[in-house]
Amino acid sequence: MALVSMGPMLKRARAQGYGIAAYNMIDYNSARAVVEGAQALDAPVIVQVSVKTVKHWGYTPIAHWVRDLAATVDVPVALHLDHCTDLDVLRRCIDAGWTSVMFDGSSLPFEENLDKSLKAYAMTEQAGVGLEAEIGAIGGVEDDKHVNEDEARLANFDECVRFVRDMPNLAVFAPAIGTAHGMYKGEAKIAYDLLERITASISIPIALHGGTGLTEEQFHRCIAGGCAKVNISTMHKMLYINSFVKLKEQKPNLEEPLTFIAAQNEAMKEDVKSVIKIFGSAGKAADARSVLTQRH
Numbered sequence: 001m002a003l004v005s006m007g008p009m010l011k012r013a014r015a016q017g018y019g020i021a022a023y024n025m026i027d028y029n030s031a032r033a034v035v036e037g038a039q040a041l042d043a044p045v046i047v048q049v050s051v052k053t054v055k056h057w058g059y060t061p062i063a064h065w066v067r068d069l070a071a072t073v074d075v076p077v078a079l080h081l082d083h084c085t086d087l088d089v090l091r092r093c094i095d096a097g098w099t100s101v102m103f104d105g106s107s108l109p110f111e112e113n114l115d116k117s118l119k120a121y122a123m124t125e126q127a128g129v130g131l132e133a134e135i136g137a138i139g140g141v142e143d144d145k146h147v148n149e150d151e152a153r154l155a156n157f158d159e160c161v162r163f164v165r166d167m168p169n170l171a172v173f174a175p176a177i178g179t180a181h182g183m184y185k186g187e188a189k190i191a192y193d194l195l196e197r198i199t200a201s202i203s204i205p206i207a208l209h210g211g212t213g214l215t216e217e218q219f220h221r222c223i224a225g226g227c228a229k230v231n232i233s234t235m236h237k238m239l240y241i242n243s244f245v246k247l248k249e250q251k252p253n254l255e256e257p258l259t260f261i262a263a264q265n266e267a268m269k270e271d272v273k274s275v276i277k278i279f280g281s282a283g284k285a286a287d288a289r290s291v292l293t294q295r296h
């Protein structure tokens, strides 16, 4: 299939009560593991890319890799830009073929975040791609941005309502609800009451950031509470490195790089499949496809 915009399928996922996995790719092999894992379970999926990764490989190669991978499968695949603070980078991704982008103005004062998010919204509306926008401050490390425990703050409910008011077509909304990027030290403290309050007044699908390390029960509760896009990044990165290192430790004389790449692909793909099962999106490709003619 051609790459799809994530908005309609996330709306559908929220209405049907399942979550769509959004995996951060590192390179072609990891993107392939995500797409193949989704295809194996007949699930819609989002391949997302950090700004750092975009800058490492370049806009066009990434867009081509993911577009070509999506063309080999019949499950819906969206190509999404994760946590971008720069409207120029957003524009370049849209021009290169991304089907959705995230503008992250969460480190800005509310009014400034709103102002810039509205600019991003206008840009994505015009281009026909989906937008994700964030408020509050999600803890942990994402790209080179560190938000320590003291700085992490939950989204303010009234600000959430105001924030989305002029963005009716927002593909997905990311209020900080207590999850964090990276690995959790203890169990994540999720503000379910805030999530419930937000989803009772806002019909836009919610994005759950900081998925690595959450328990199955936490995933289920968040997804049931309106989180239709569930981000996984840290686990994918760990498997990317560990699968390589483990094989070399087990077989020190192995010198064929393709054998390592295949092992890496297999480890990441298995993780993608187990996550998709937890999120309830296995077998939902047709369900997600059924709404693709709708607007982003």
Ligand SMILES: [Zn+2]
Pocket (backbone or CB within 6 Å): 083, 138, 142, 181, 209, 210, 231
């Ligand atoms: Zn995030």
